[in-house]
Amino acid sequence: MxxxxxxxxxxxxxxxxxxxxxxxxxxxxxxxxxxxxxxxxxxxxxxxxxxxxxxxxxxxxxxxxxxxxxxxxxxxxxxxxxxxxxxxxxxxxxxxxxxxxxxxxxxxxxxxxxxxxxxxxxxxxxxxxxPAVGDAPGLRYSHPDWLVDAIRADWPQAWTSVLAANNAQAPMHLRVNARRIDREAYRAVLAEAGFEAVPTPHAPDGLTLDTPVAVAELPGFAAGDVSIQDGAAQLAADLVDPVDGERVLDACAAPGNKTAHLLERAAADVLALDVDGERVATLEATLTRLGLAARTRTADARAVDSWWDGRAFDAILLDAPCSGTGVIRRHPDIKWLRRPTDIAAAAERQGALLDALWPTLAPGGRLVYATCSILAAEGADPVAAFIARQPDAHERPIAADWGEPAAAGRRLAPGAHGFDGFYYAVLERRPD
Missing domain, CATH: 1.10.940.10 (NusB-like)
Structure with missing residues (x-):
């Protein structure tokens, strides 16, 4: 040949x-x-x-x-x-x-x-x-025009850097399972295996590899010492901040990385829901690999009567389904598969999830809202609208040195700190 x-x-x-x-x-x-x-x-x-x-x-x-x-x-x-x-x-x-x-x-x-x-x-x-292709941003940065316009509107000072970051190769971030090994000890294990890594900024359990490697080559992966998770996604556990014995709901949990991180942080009583049964199976396999346990259900989080036992949760993580515009660098197909109507549909679903889940949160409890979208229509907008219509909900400002404040909550541009684009808000339910 x-x-x-x-x-x-x-x-x-x-x-x-x-x-x-x-x-x-x-x-x-x-x-x-x-x-x-x-x-x-x-x-x-x-x-x-x-x-x-x-x-x-x-x-x-x-x-x-x-x-x-x-x-x-x-x-x-x-x-x-x-x-x-x-x-x-x-x-x-x-x-x-x-x-x-x-x-x-x-x-x-x-x-x-x-x-x-x-x-x-x-x-x-x-x-x-x-040949020259002209200066039109959609051509120069290879994005559909509607998405260029949306990003430009939401990131008026940084839109070109966001578009450029979407076309860059993402680094490989690891999350060390603190229940099995601490970060510096695992970093030494990596070095012994010939892999150099540095601590991921703002992510206490995170390491960033100098060069991406195949998952099968990572020492201790099969044994549960480490997982693959972008640094931005690792921030969720910090914001939920679970405590031993607390009742915690992960409402849109598959494939299970954030569920696992919560359990690595605390011996909480976690219920993990997802609407997709195959993805719930993936979640369960992830927990098994890491030596963790949670209650899991295949259910639509909006259909509360189908899965809730009536006992309030101390904390809820709502990693809401979204357009994925913050992770285009990892999934470039998103640019070409999404349509403007998808954004409106996602925002409607996000609002419905907030409305449905709020009654399951205990007075004084906290709900962490997260999306891997960089568009306000899926982040600050639905959160602000929810607070406006829910009298016992108020925003707890996120005191952090990552990202930047949004109209409500906090947002990360793709590439900031080496992270994916993300949005977070913390809502608290006023005590009775």
Missing amino acids: SDAAAGSAPRAAAARAVSAVIDGGRSLDAALAEAVVALSAADRGLAAAMAFGTLREHRRLAALIAPRLKRRPQPLLHALLLVGVHQLEAMRVPPHAAVHASVAATRALGLSKARGLVNAVLRGFQRDGA
Whole structure:
């Protein structure tokens, strides 16, 4: 088998995954899992890198090759061309190898008749370089225009840095299981295994790896010493601040990282809910790996009568379903799959969750509202509206040196402190 033929498999897989997202509306995680199933571990990594990079820059890459095309080709061929151009522009792949392997990938994709087109477009790009695509922010930062407008409105002083951060590769953050080992001791274990890490700022249990590694290579992962969790998500446990014996509800709990962190912090009586049974199973597996226990239920948190026993909770964590606009750097498909109507629908659901859960909170108790969205419509807006209509709810200001104050609560821009974009608010129920 020639080198080009050998290199064609990961390129074909990347093209399939990109097309499945853009043209089929699938998530990148699901599309990649299907596309790389027959590849070696090394080729899976290469395919993932190409797919992620191509989707991060998809709109701009499409504009770069448009002048070389008489018409937009069929979806899979278009995806292959974009993957090829991304390699030439941004990856440490020898140009001749990128071109030859991309041409060879046409056969694996059933596009052999397009070999000449792929060769011509990629060689032309290699020879002439990238043409100017204009200064429109949506093109320059490769975001849909509606999302650029929304981010610009909510982050008027930092919108360009937010857009740029969305296209950056995220660091790998770890959360050390304090019930098993302290952070510095685990850092020493990592160093002994050849992995360098530094303490994650503002996250007492967090470590940030110098270089991302495969989960299977992390010492003690299977034994429950450590988990993968972004530093911004680790802030939830600090804000809930559980105490031994407290009744705590994690209302939208799957896949279980925040539930686990609460239990690593305190021997609380935790009920973890999620509407998706498969994700609840994942949550339970996470707790088992970490040696933790919680009561779990598959239920819609809004349907309180279906799961609540009538005993009030001392604390509630509501990690509300949202658009995910704060984690685009980890999930670049979000840029292309979300629509403006999704934001309004999420905000409506978030308000309904707050309304439904509030009566289950004990007087004097606290509810931590969290979203991995950077849009006010899913953060400060529903929180402020809830406080306005709920007379026994008041905001407890978050005294912290991370992020910045929002109209209500506190927000993090993606990339701040190395974190994902996030929003938090702490609400307290006035005593009777």
